[in-house]
Amino acid sequence: MLFTSWDFALFIAVLVPVYYLVPKRLQQPVLLLANVVFYAFAGLFAFVLLFATGLSVYLFAIGIGKTWTTQESVLLEHKGEWDKAKRKTFRESMEKKRRILTAVCLILHFGILAAMKYGSGLIGITNTLFGTGFSGAGLVLTMGASFYTFSAMGYVIDVQRGKYPAEKNPLRVLLYTSFFPILVQGPISRFDRLGETLFKTHSFQWDHLEAGLIRVLWGYAKKLLVADRLLVAVKQLIRYPETYNGAFVLVGMLLYAATLYADFTGGIDITIGIGKMLGITIDENFNRPYFSKNIAEYWRRWHMTLGAWFKEYVYYPVSVSKLLRRLTKAARRFGDGFARRIPVYIATMAVWAVTGMWHGNSWNFLVWGLMNGAILLISEELSPLYKKFHARFPGLSRNWFYRAFTVIRTVLLMSSLRMFDCYATVPETFRSFGSMFTTWNLPLLWRGGIASLGLSAADYAVAGAGIITMFVVSLIQRKGALTPRLLGKKLGIRLLIYGTLLAVILVFGYYGFGFDAGQFIYNRF
Amino acid sequence: MKKQSLKTILCCLAALLVFCAGFCLVQRLVMPKYQERTPEGSLTAEYYREKLNHDVLLIGDCEVFSNVSPVTLYNEYGIASYIRGSAQQLVWHSYYLLEDALRTEKPKVVIYNVLALKYGEPQSEAYNRMTIDGMRWGKAKAGAIKASILPEEDVVSYVFPLFRFHSRWSELTEEDWKYFFREGTVSHNGYLMRTDIRPATKTPTPAPLLDPHLPASSMEWLERMYELCEKNDVRLILLKSPSIEPYWYEEWDKDVRAFADAHGILYWNTLQVNDEIGIDYSTDTCDMGQHLNVYGAEKLSLWLGKKLQETNEIPDRRTDETYVSVWAEKTERYEREKASSDAERES
Numbered sequence: 001m002l003f004t005s006w007d008f009a010l011f012i013a014v015l016v017p018v019y020y021l022v023p024k025r026l027q028q029p030v031l032l033l034a035n036v037v038f039y040a041f042a043g044l045f046a047f048v049l050l051f052a053t054g055l056s057v058y059l060f061a062i063g064i065g066k067t068w069t070t071q072e073s074v075l076l077e078h079k080g081e082w083d084k085a086k087r088k089t090f091r092e093s094m095e096k097k098r099r100i101l102t103a104v105c106l107i108l109h110f111g112i113l114a115a116m117k118y119g120s121g122l123i124g125i126t127n128t129l130f131g132t133g134f135s136g137a138g139l140v141l142t143m144g145a146s147f148y149t150f151s152a153m154g155y156v157i158d159v160q161r162g163k164y165p166a167e168k169n170p171l172r173v174l175l176y177t178s179f180f181p182i183l184v185q186g187p188i189s190r191f192d193r194l195g196e197t198l199f200k201t202h203s204f205q206w207d208h209l210e211a212g213l214i215r216v217l218w219g220y221a222k223k224l225l226v227a228d229r230l231l232v233a234v235k236q237l238i239r240y241p242e243t244y245n246g247a248f249v250l251v252g253m254l255l256y257a258a259t260l261y262a263d264f265t266g267g268i269d270i271t272i273g274i275g276k277m278l279g280i281t282i283d284e285n286f287n288r289p290y291f292s293k294n295i296a297e298y299w300r301r302w303h304m305t306l307g308a309w310f311k312e313y314v315y316y317p318v319s320v321s322k323l324l325r326r327l328t329k330a331a332r333r334f335g336d337g338f339a340r341r342i343p344v345y346i347a348t349m350a351v352w353a354v355t356g357m358w359h360g361n362s363w364n365f366l367v368w369g370l371m372n373g374a375i376l377l378i379s380e381e382l383s384p385l386y387k388k389f390h391a392r393f394p395g396l397s398r399n400w401f402y403r404a405f406t407v408i409r410t411v412l413l414m415s416s417l418r419m420f421d422c423y424a425t426v427p428e429t430f431r432s433f434g435s436m437f438t439t440w441n442l443p444l445l446w447r448g449g450i451a452s453l454g455l456s457a458a459d460y461a462v463a464g465a466g467i468i469t470m471f472v473v474s475l476i477q478r479k480g481a482l483t484p485r486l487l488g489k490k491l492g493i494r495l496l497i498y499g500t501l502l503a504v505i506l507v508f509g510y511y512g513f514g515f516d517a518g519q520f521i522y523n524r525f
Numbered sequence: 526m527k528k529q530s531l532k533t534i535l536c537c538l539a540a541l542l543v544f545c546a547g548f549c550l551v552q553r554l555v556m557p558k559y560q561e562r563t564p565e566g567s568l569t570a571e572y573y574r575e576k577l578n579h580d581v582l583l584i585g586d587c588e589v590f591s592n593v594s595p596v597t598l599y600n601e602y603g604i605a606s607y608i609r610g611s612a613q614q615l616v617w618h619s620y621y622l623l624e625d626a627l628r629t630e631k632p633k634v635v636i637y638n639v640l641a642l643k644y645g646e647p648q649s650e651a652y653n654r655m656t657i658d659g660m661r662w663g664k665a666k667a668g669a670i671k672a673s674i675l676p677e678e679d680v681v682s683y684v685f686p687l688f689r690f691h692s693r694w695s696e697l698t699e700e701d702w703k704y705f706f707r708e709g710t711v712s713h714n715g716y717l718m719r720t721d722i723r724p725a726t727k728t729p730t731p732a733p734l735l736d737p738h739l740p741a742s743s744m745e746w747l748e749r750m751y752e753l754c755e756k757n758d759v760r761l762i763l764l765k766s767p768s769i770e771p772y773w774y775e776e777w778d779k780d781v782r783a784f785a786d787a788h789g790i791l792y793w794n795t796l797q798v799n800d801e802i803g804i805d806y807s808t809d810t811c812d813m814g815q816h817l818n819v820y821g822a823e824k825l826s827l828w829l830g831k832k833l834q835e836t837n838e839i840p841d842r843r844t845d846e847t848y849v850s851v852w853a854e855k856t857e858r859y860e861r862e863k864a865s866s867d868a869e870r871e872s
Contacts, residue, residue: 006681458695495540507691513650513678
């Protein structure tokens with residue numbers, strides 16, 4: 001079921017009143033039923049896989065959790081009886097069990113995800129290399145698989161680490177893994193954080209409904225006024241890279257930056273808004289990322305939940321792994337500085353390689369990930385130089401123009417890297433990027449070039465107004481979230497704002513017959 | 526507290542009312558008016574402005590709204606008729622338009638033009654909209670939507686056409702403002718007059734038929750139309766209106782003839798009596814034989830009126846007080862428009 005479909009609007013219009021009207025003990029079953037209905041639209045295989053994942057995760061977590069309870073009870077039972085060494089041996093044996101169970105669970109679920117993501121590509125390579133005729137037609141990434149698999153694996157690892165006990169109620173685990181608003185494009189939610197409100201009962205509160213509704217409306221505005229409209233031009237630009245080179249590549253880069261921002265943040269706004277309407281708090285995934293002054297800051301503010309997941313479950317474990325500790329030790333003979341860098345470099349590049357692969361099964365994404373990692377490490381290496389520079393010019397970081405320069409620089413840098421997301425191959429991406437410096441065709445833009453991208457002047461005007469509005473809203477958000485301030489306004493003003501926003505979406509939105517409004521870009525990752 | 530809650534509710538209701546009013550106005554503005562450009566889109570809605578009942582209803586696609594003149598039928602034979610036809614009106618459209626008409630009037634005869642039977646499936650969103658958007662809400666419209674909708678369409682946009690036509694905000698023309706509140710009358714009892722002459726210069730060679738029969742689904746809808754007429758005690762007559770193109774295959778003709786024979790109803794294929802009607806494709810067509818102009822339409826109407834009189838007991842409304850003044854007005858507008866178009870063409 002698409003967020004942008006009438007079916008979905010009807011689904012929410014029915015769900016919200018039913019959710020609050022049923023006895024509170026039935027709220028969670030109602031939500032679970034809603035997840036079933038929502039995901040039933042994704043097809044039988046996807047449906048079975050989602051709920052099988054939930055069930056499997058429940059069983060693994062219970063198994064892992066059992067080792068914790070056994071460990072605690074046995075240690076308690078033999079308190080004062082066993083010496084330290086015996087206790088340690090026992091703890092290690094339990095830890096080994098947990099690790100084995102976790103590893104099996106991770107291999108199973110990431111294996112399924114990998115088969116769906118990379119299976120057809122690997123089969124294609126195998127067929128080319130060995131002349132075989134295997135078919136990978138059935139290996140298609142099902143809706144939300146990346147997101148729910150990552151969330152679910154986070155839960156299993158947390159139980160293995162003893163952060164919290166395994167959930168005994170299977171319905172709760174199923175509810176968490178299949179929670180419909182976050183299935184489309186995240187955020188990747190942590191079991192303990194989401195569970196705080198997801199597993200509670202909720203009384204109807206007008207403030208929650210209103211705050212949720214306005215957030216949903218704002219999400220649709222971003223998606224339908226800006227993202228889906230500009231995507232037409234972006235698609236045209238990348239479909240014909242030989243024609244649209246030089247200045248067009250720069251235009252494409254910037255349009256895609258706006259498109260992706262509007263699409264992804266719009267989708268997350270809808271997700272968080274729906275959660276809010278149901279009294280459930282879903283983690284924020286963005287913190288005005290286009291105001292970042294460097295790439296490291298940008299990645300702390302863009303798709304925050306994915307970044308946090310990788311940091312927690314990949315970066316830290318890799319950087320403190322036995323192998324890396326040994327490598328670090330061995331590298332000491334080349335100097336402490338060099339040795340210190342070993343775990344950071346390897347863990348960073350590992351995280352970014354995996355992040356790239358998470359995004360897609362083409363080389364583009366791997367190169368994109370590795371380049372992100374490399375730039376981050378280069379920035380880190382150059383930081384003493386920056387410090388020296390700022391020490392020499394102490395007022396510069398407070399200078400408005402310098403700050404604007406750093407923001408624009410970061411946006412351009414990130415937009416350049418994102419070209420790997422657009423073009424079909426790595427060489428094509430480099431060729432197009434290079435053409436910005438080798439092909440002079442700027443005048444072609446206003447001599448019909450911009451008009452040939454499938455959008456009318458009116459479309460550019462609407463998208464432009466949308467981008468300006470998003471920028472202004474982001475500026476206002478510097479002083480804190482907008483919704484609470486909006487809710488503090490008089491009812492008449494609020495109604496005027498909501499009515500105007502809804503009317504603008506309905507009239508100027510890029511939807512309906514003949515338009516290609518559809519799934520969110522991040523849904524394919 | 527109670528007073529505050531009441532105030533909040535009233536404020537919300539007022540805002541809702543204002544929003545709905547604004548919604549309706551914007552919807553009205555962006556919906557195509559079909560007045561000066563593609564006037565055939567207005568035909569469905571115009572029917573509801575009729576105050577008098579009709580003894581004959583003609584149903585079908587462009588071959589009825591272009592080829593038959595109700596004014597001629599009235600002036601020559603006293604037959605009060607109306608054409609419920611629109612562009613590419615498919616057989617299920619025709620069925621539901623007939624069902625819709627039978628809610629408010631009971632004609633003696635319904636003439637269905639059979640050309641559209643060649644389509645067994647929905648064809649085009651634009652034509653769906655032209656036929657259905659003008660229908661009054663009711664069971665018939667809901668049925669028409671259900672039967673016609675293409676996979677890429679959605680029902681919601683038929684309920685709220687703003688969702689379909691909102692993108693016209695950037696293409697609004699003078700026509701949209703001119704007919705914002707009130708639309709004019711483009712037809713003469715469903716007849717869309719064309720006075721221009723574009724002679725047919727050659728007879729097209731028909732493409733070989735992949736399937737010699739008319740689609741089964743079309744014939745099922747025809748069967749339903751027959752049953753509807755039977756139920757309402759209305760006589761159904763099938764008609765194939767004159768045209769050179771699109772080609773009317775002999776195989777299709779046999780199917781229709783077989784249906785007519787099986788149900789004991791009349792089937793008039795005018796292609797077989799062209800000389801009797803007197804259609805001259807060098808002067809009587811406005812688009813090289815696809816549709817008749819007013820001169821051809823009047824010839825066909827003269828023939829049709831005679832046949833109707835011969836085969837049915839249809840009252841002569843020329844002496845009926847209720848009809849005289851209304852039809853005099855219709856005739857006056859018809860003649861005026863015809864003369865003005867003639868003059869325009871000659872100049």
